[in-house]
Amino acid sequence: MLPVFALLIVLSSCAALKDLGYEDFACDADLMRRSKPVPKNVHSLRFADIDIIAGIGDSITAANGAGADPNDPIAVLIQYRGLAFSMGGDGNLEKHVTLTNILKKFNPDIFGYSTGTGSANVWQTARLNAAVPGAVSGDLIGQANDLVRRMKEHPDIDFITQWKLVHIFIGGNDLCAWCDHQDTEAPEQFRDNIRAAVQILQENLPRTIVVLTGILDFSLLRRVDVNSRFCKALHTDECPCEMSSKVSDEALRNASLSYMQREQELEDSGEFDTVDDFTLVVQPFFEDISDAPRLPNGDPDLSLFAPDCFHFSQYGHAMVAKNLWNNMNEPVGSKSRVADLTNTEFPLKCPDAACPFIRTTKNSKDCTAFKTN
Secondary structure (H helix, E strand, O other): OOOOEEEEEEEEEEOOEEEEEEEEEOOOHHHHOOOOOOOOOHHHOOHHHEEEEEEEEOOOOOOEOOOOOOOOHHHHHOEOHHHOOOOEOOOOOOOOOOHHHHHHHHOOOOEOOEOOOOOOOOHHHHOOEOOOOOOOHHHHHHHHHHHHHHHHHOOOOOOOOOEEEEEEEOOHHHHHHHOOOOOOOOHHHHHHHHHHHHHHHHHHOOOEEEEEEOOOOOOHHHHHOOOOHHHHHHHHHHOHHHHOOOOOHHHHHHHHHHHHHHHHHHHHOOOOOOOOOEEEEEEOOOOOOOOOOEOOOOOEOHHHEOOOOOOEOHHHHHHHHHHHHHHHOOOOOOOOOOOOOOOOOOOOOOOEOOEOOOOOHHHHHOHHHHOOO
C-alpha cells in the first residue's frame, strides 16, 4: 500500500514569526507500528521503536535565536531548545516540524526531547538535549559523558532495553576558528574529536543509533549576509574566518568540504558497526548546497535565519528538520546531498515498505537479512 499523504503545508504566524507545520502526515499503519518483539539488532530498528531521543552539539541544537523577533538581535542569546530541528518538542508536527515532532507520530511516548527556553543544565527545559552554545567538536566528549550520566540516573529510562537515538550536529565554531588555529581545528582533529565522543556513547549506551548531521558549507554565510552591514558586524566576532579577507570563498568552501569528508570517514570506516546494538549514520543533506537559499527576486531568504544571519529561525529549523527526516529514510549510498530549503511543499517521506527501518549501512546493502515481524 502506498504512503498516505494528506498534505497541507502550514505557514503560520506565531507572535509574528514565520513557521512551518505539516498537517495530516500518515503512512501505512504497518510502517508506523512498533516491532514485535522489540528488535535486538540496530539494523532492524523501526522509527516507532525509538523510546529515547537525545542530542549533543552547539548553539544550533540549543536553537539560539530560533524564536527571536527579526528586529531583536539580543534574543539570539536565548536558547529556544523546544524549536530545535532535531531535539525540539514544542507544539506538534502540525504547527512546527522537528525530528522529535515527526517521531511523536510513530511513538507518542518518546522521551528526552527539549521544550521551551533554557540552558543545558535546566532539566525541565533541556532534558536530554545536552548541547552547549559555543561548543566545538572537542567539547562533545564532555557532553557525551553528561548524556550517559543523565540517562543512567533518570528513573523513567530503562537504560538497558529501551532504544535510543542520539543526534549530533557540530562544527560551526570549529570552522569559524579554523583559519587562525589550523592545528587544533584541523579536519582530522575534528574527526577524531567526534570519534572520541561516539566511542563514549558506544561503550556506555546499549541499543543506540547515532545520527550525525553533516556540517554545511560556511562560505554560504557570505552570500547570506552580503547585504547586511549589521550581520557582517556581528559575524566579525561570531565567525572570524567567514569575515577574514585573508580567507577566500574557495578556501572556506574547501575547509568545509574537508570537515564533511572527515565526518563521512567515521561511517565508511565501519568502526561503529562492530556490535549488533549500535551504529552511526551520517546524514549528508547539507553537503552540496552551493548557494544561499533565495527568494524569487534573487535576494537571500533571511526568514530562514535568526536576526544574526547565522543561527536558524524557527522556520529555518523546520525546513532543516524536513530534510533530515527524508535523509534518514534514504538508503546509505543514495542519500540526497542537496537540502531543499526553499520549497515548502515537498512531502515528508514514509519508511520504505520493502525496508521499513531507519536506514543504516548494513540494511541499505541487504535489508532482507534484517527483516523482522
